[in-house]
Amino acid sequence: MEKFNRFNYFRNRDKHFANLISIIDGIICDGCVNSQEILYLDTWLLNANEISDNFCFKSIRRRISDVLADETIDSTELNEIKKDLIIIQKNLLELPYLHLNSIESDRHLFEGLCKGILSDKELNDSEIKYLKWFLSKNDNLKKNYPGKIIYDIVKYILQDSIVTEEEREFLRKTLISFTGCDIESGVVDGFATQLPIDIINKFEASGKTVCLTGEFIYGKRSVCEQEIIRQGANVIGNVTKKLDYLIVGTMSSKNWRYTSHGRKIEKAVHYRDEKGIPLKIINEEQWQDFSYSN
Secondary structure (H helix, E strand, O other), X not given: OHHHHHHHHHHHHHHHHHHHHHHHHHHHOOOOOOHHHHHHHHHHHHOOHHHOOOHHHHHXXXXXXXXXXXXXXXXXXXXXXXXXXXXXXXXXXXXXXXXXXXXXXXXXXXXXXHHHHHOOOOOOHHHHHXXXXXXXXXXXXXXXXXXXXXXXXXXXXXOOOOOOHHHXXXXXXXXXXXXXXXXXXXXXXXXXXXXXXXXXXXXOOOOOEEEEEOEOOOOOHHHHHHHHHHOOOEEEOOOOOOOOEEEEOOEOOOOOOOOOOOHHHHHHHHHHHHOOOOOEEEEHHHHHHHHHHO
C-alpha cells in the first residue's frame, strides 16, 4: 500500500506540474495577461497541494501576492508578471525529475492549456489558433480522445478564417465540458469531464450492468453502488464489453490518471465510439434525475 501511495503521489505531482506549465502557456498564448487570468492562477495554485513545496510554485504565489496586495492590478504589473510567468515556466520545464516526453504528459499539458485559455472566461481568435497549432503538432493528441474532438471543432471553426460568436461559444463550452473548469460557476478545477456524456431519455437500472467512476455528491462510492443495486442493476468494478452504463460522478477523482477523467472513461469511449458497443456514458445528475422520476 505504501508503494502504491508513493506512486500516486509522484503521478499526481507530475500531473499538476504539467498542468501548471500549460496553464501558463494558455494564459500568455495571446500575448497578454489580464487580471482575471491572474486571479484564476492564484485560485488554482491554492488547490495544488502536491506541488506547494516547489520553489517555482512559491515564486508564483509570492509574486501574485505582491501584485494583489493593494487590491488593484495595473498594466505595468501585468506586463511584469507576464515576464515572471515566462521565466517560471522555463524553470518548471527544467525540473530534473519531471519528464514530459510521454503520451500521458502530452494529455496533462493539453488539459492545462485548455484551462489557461479558459481562465479569463473569454476565448479570442489568437487562443483558438494557438489551440489548433498545439494539437496539430501532436499526432497522438489530434487522433485520439479527447484531443480529436476538440481538434475537429477547431479545424472546422478556422476553415473559413472567420470565427462567429456562435462558434466561439460552442468551443468555449466544449472546453469547459472537457476540463471540468467552469469559472462562471466558481470552479477552477475538480469537476469530472462532461465531454463524452450521452444524452438519454431514460435510465433503466433493472437487469443492467453498471460501473461507476469519479466522486459522487450523492455519497461514497459504496453508498451509490448499494442504491443502484437496490434499483435492480448489477454493479461491476471495471469497464467491459458487457457494460450497459458507465456513471460518472460530478467531481473528478484525485487519483484519476488525468485531472478531469480516468482510464474507465477512456475505455468506455473507445468501446462506444470505436467498437460500436451500445453502452451509455451518463453523469451523476442524469442517474439521479431519472431515478427519482421513475
